[in-house]
Amino acid sequence: GAVVSQHPSWVICKSGTSVKIECRSLDFQATTMFWYRQFPKQSLMLMATSNEGSKATYEQGVEKDKFLINHASLTLSTLTVTSAHPEDSSFYICSASRRGHRDGGTDTQYFGPGTRLTVL
Amino acid sequence: GQSLEQPSEVTAVEGAIVQINCTYQTSGFYGLSWYQQHDGGAPTFLSYNALDGLEETGRFSSFLSRSDSYGYLLLQELQMKDSASYFCAVSVYNFNKFYFGSGTKLNVKP
Numbered sequence: 001g002a003v004v005s006q007h008p009s010w011v012i013c014k015s016g017t018s019v020k021i022e023c024r025s026l027d028f029q030a031t032t033m034f035w036y037r038q039f040p041k042q043s044l045m046l047m048a049t050s051n052e053g054s055k056a057t058y059e060q061g062v063e064k065d066k067f068l069i070n071h072a073s074l075t076l077s078t079l080t081v082t083s084a085h086p087e088d089s090s091f092y093i094c095s096a097s098r099r100g101h102r103d104g105g106t107d108t109q110y111f112g113p114g115t116r117l118t119v120l
Numbered sequence: 121g122q123s124l125e126q127p128s129e130v131t132a133v134e135g136a137i138v139q140i141n142c143t144y145q146t147s148g149f150y151g152l153s154w155y156q157q158h159d160g161g162a163p164t165f166l167s168y169n170a171l172d173g174l175e176e177t178g179r180f181s182s183f184l185s186r187s188d189s190y191g192y193l194l195l196q197e198l199q200m201k202d203s204a205s206y207f208c209a210v211s212v213y214n215f216n217k218f219y220f221g222s223g224t225k226l227n228v229k230p
Contacts (some may be wrong), residue, residue: 034217034218036220041223041225042222042223043207043209043220043221043222043223044163044220045220046218046220048218057166058124060121093162093163095163095218109165109208109218110165111162111163111164112162113161113162114161114162
């Protein structure tokens with residue numbers, strides 16, 4: 001149990017186009033979903049926190065209009081990279097907190113396999 | 121803001137013990153977690169500390185000192201499959217938001 005999927009696993013697009021990435025919790029309802037980006041050999045950078053039915057909370061320095069997040073249900077969140085540019089090329093990872101499941105004192109985060117975005 | 125520091129790379133031999141340190145500066149600290157990530161893969165949860173002391177889970181143990189803003193991950197009886205990147209992450213304000221350190225690449229040699 002506790003599987004999180006992402007689609008697509010990789011995508012190549014032209015500069016100026018928009019790309020949508022889906023994150024799904026397959027067998028549980030997610031309290032919260034998170035979006036991260038990771039550059040090669042670097043850390044995961046939290047972009048935004050997403051709760052079902054409410055607006056996402058973006059981290060400082062992350063452009064809300066560029067990275068649109070929609071959290072339509074307890075099992076689905078989408079990240080749309082609008083007007084993508086080569087500098088947006090990165091590994092995008094989502095995670096989902098599983099309602100009622102805690103490791104120690106914090107809700108367990110289950111990570112998706114990631115989506116590699118390459119903008120030409 | 122949040123700041124976490126880890127060594128960038130550590131090398132050890134099979135069967136050995138290795139300790140990966142993490143120091144942090146953050147407001148609203150709630151707990152320290154550790155994640156393992158193999159190349160090209162997703163991070164997987166290893167351990168979590170909210171209180172001072174040592175938490176043991178099989179070959180992996182994690183330690184936290186809140187007063188020193190310091191923690192470490194201890195890996196015992198190293199195996200080749202332990203070669204991966206290890207990230208410490210702080211959670212803040214009980215909102216379960218995680219901020220990750222820069223990661224430590226562990227190389228296990230025969």
